[in-house]
Amino acid sequence: xxxxxxxxxxxxxxxxxxxxxxxxxxxxxxxxxxxxxxxxxxxxxxxxxxxxxxxxxxxxxxxxxxxxxxxxxxxxxxxxxxxxxxxxxxxxxxxxxxxxxxxxxxxxxxxxxxxxxxxxxxxxxxxxxxxxxxxxxxxxxxxxxxxxxxxxxxxxxxxxxxxxxxxxxxxxxxxxxxxxxxxxxxxxxxxxxxxxxxxxxxxxxxxxxxxxxxxxxxxxxxxxxxx
Numbered sequence: 359x360x361x362x363x364x365x366x367x368x369x370x371x372x373x374x375x376x377x378x379x380x381x382x383x384x385x386x387x388x389x390x391x392x393x394x395x396x397x398x399x400x401x402x403x404x405x406x407x408x409x410x411x412x413x414x415x416x417x418x419x420x421x422x423x424x425x426x427x428x429x430x431x432x433x434x435x436x437x438x439x440x441x442x443x444x445x446x447x448x449x450x451x452x453x454x455x456x457x458x459x460x461x462x463x464x465x466x467x468x469x470x471x472x473x474x475x476x477x478x479x480x481x482x483x484x485x486x487x488x489x490x491x492x493x494x495x496x497x498x499x500x501x502x503x504x505x506x507x508x509x510x511x512x513x514x515x516x517x518x519x520x521x522x523x524x525x526x527x528x529x530x531x532x533x534x535x536x537x538x539x540x541x542x543x544x545x546x547x548x549x550x551x552x553x554x555x556x557x558x559x560x561x562x563x564x565x566x567x568x569x570x571x572x573x574x575x576x577x578x579x580x581x582x583x584x585x
Contacts (some may be wrong), residue, residue: 360530361554445479481540488514
């Protein structure tokens with residue numbers, strides 16, 4: 359969800375306003391995804407590199423995250439939406455960690471759209487924490503290192519219980535992954551738009567889906583094999 363700060367700066371406003379408007383766009387995206395019967399929506403909210411931003415902005419983002427959890431989880435639950443957070447929660451305050459756990463627990467039995475928020479997340483961290491899980495099993499004698507394969511690593515990675523990622527949408531104009539879901543995006547379609555996140559609405563979301571639907575997804579096969 360890129361472009362909140364630039365959106366505000368172009369309006370000669372404080373970057374905080376951009377993040378607040380970004381929450382409104384997130385709400386619209388979740389509603390749209392739910393209406394379209396999309397199974398899973400993963401939101402990159404705060405990367406492990408974002409701690410390098412100005413302290414005041416980081417503090418505001420943490421408070422905004424807490425406020426959004428307070429105001430939105432009941433709505434998610436009411437609409438049968440499951441909420442989870444992926445990332446290293448230990449970097450957050452105990453107050454915020456507790457709120458995240460409460461939100462996940464409240465919605466854990468819901469069967470509709472799964473909304474995963476990547477917070478204090480990085481793709482390299484994700485792969486590292488997965489390998490640590492397998493290394494621990496090897497160290498305890500529960501697993502032979504020669505038996506480790508891609509499927510095992512896939513099960514240890516974040517989002518392991520969800521379908522493979524089909525489409526990554528990045529707003530804001532930059533055309534890079536920026537350490538997001540490095541393992542999971544192996545065969546995903548990538549869609550980049552110049553639209554800044556606060557301006558991303560249902561129509562922009564539909565545009566991305568229209569482009570996605572036009573793609574021939576071969577997964578290593580030839581077009582002839584698919585047809």
